[in-house]
Amino acid sequence: MKHIHKIFTLILISYFANAQVYTYPxxxxxxxxxxxxxxxxxxxxxxxxxxxxxxxxxIAGNAAGLGFYSRSEIGLNFAVNAASTSADYLSQSTNNTNNLFHMPNFGIVISGDYLSSSSWRGAFGIGYSRQVVLTQPLTIEGTNNRSSYLDNLIQKAGDKGATGATLDDEYDPYYNTADSPEAAAYQAYLINPNSTTGGAPFERYLPHLPTKQFGYGTNSGSVSQWDISYGAAYQDRLYIGLGVHFSKLNTTHSQRWDESFPGNNYVAGFSMEEQLITTGSGISASLGVIYKLKPNLRVALNVQSPTYYDQMNEQLTGLMTPQVSAIPVSGGIIKKVKPVKLTPNEFTYQMVTPFRISGGMAYFFGKRGLISADLELLNYSGMSVSSAELGPYANQQFKDKYNSQISKNYQSVVNMKVGAEFRVSSAWTLRGGAALYGSGFSSTYDSIDRNQFQVSGGLGYRSAAYYVDFAVVQRTGKDAYTPYALKNAADYASAALKLTNTQFTLGGGIFF
Structure with a gap:
């Protein structure tokens, strides 16, 4: 299969994601x-x-917490996630929202009995959890007086030394597919070779007219896990747990980019649609410890290995649709040009996610409540990609290119989380919390503050036989999206984004 190292300009706004040009890092x-x-x-x-x-x-977090179970439990949680993205592009503001109903987790815990001759007890848990959920949408719109997405394709054609003949070689007339966006634009009469050189510099019709631009992107899918864990308690003071986590990744990124050229008598505009589907399976393990320093004070440490995805499968499709007014050609005028598809591309690669370590402390006010705090360290610069599909030399080039980008543009972050729980009666409990998530981007990437801030609250009811919990969480942050780039930074624009994500979760379970 063909492999495209930088496949296309793809929106990567996700449940936290950053919107930039698509790359494996x-x-x-x-x-x-x-x-x-x-x-x-x-x-x-x-x-x-x-x-x-x-x-x-x-079950999915610190498995040492299973050692606190003295009876068995089965439970599940449902959530509604509302994501909103406000964008400011070329002095025009837009907003897009998306709602998703999903199941954050469910599981069952089987607790062991106390043994009269032993100081140990334990509990076994198996469950399902969603670790990443893609919901964040994006819409941008504005009038560009400096450039078009076609200028990006013109530069790409020039950079690779293309001519009209070589772009024809990238086109299969039987299937009506082109191997690159610039070849698709050429077949759609949107860009043309210089009449003297037959190649660079490529041109477009009436480039000095304003360009109306509209971009729309959606993400869907998730990274979910099946978790199998065991936690044990020693004399109700030391708690140790081990978990194995089987990850399943299934995501779809889609975008549409429209441009129109008012006053252009040759080309009225075009649209470019692209979709990337990625699937994969991975495995990781975790080891955790919780220790009671005092009856009302405890500390914890949990280490989770990177997730090893043995095979990530991706499939890329695309379609360029021109709106032609009157294209002069030898022997007449063309008033209609059919859409041109991108050659479907399939590729497999391997991926390793960051190592993470978390620790926490909690203080209990008797049976009236508690306050807890967590610190989580993720080493994003330790991510890596490779591809066994490629030959040894090509794979080494692939790794050198993208893993060096990871080392340069990503860094370790510390996420901070605090929470409190207060029992207002024997059955009812109030909760609240806040969190700050680091962006993971180094200063060599750009100067945008992509940290995410989160606040939350909740309410819980407990009886001897069952429980019901409700929570609302809102996270906000900033980002930026660049639909395309040109060599002259003054000729293209980026959209400033404000991200808001609100989730309402209702859960419950029964004891047995």
């Missing part, structure tokens, strides 16, 4: 970044779950 970052996970109880407390036990979140 950017996808690795997106697939490695999770925010609101776990049960409604833990979501309401800001996600500070590493030191708190006896909760279904321990």
């Amino acid at each position: 950017m996808l690795a970052k997106q697939f490695s970044t999770s925010y609101v996970t776990g049960s409604a109880r833990m979501q309401g407390m800001g996600g500070s779950q590493s030191v708190l036990g006896a909760d279904l979140s321990s």
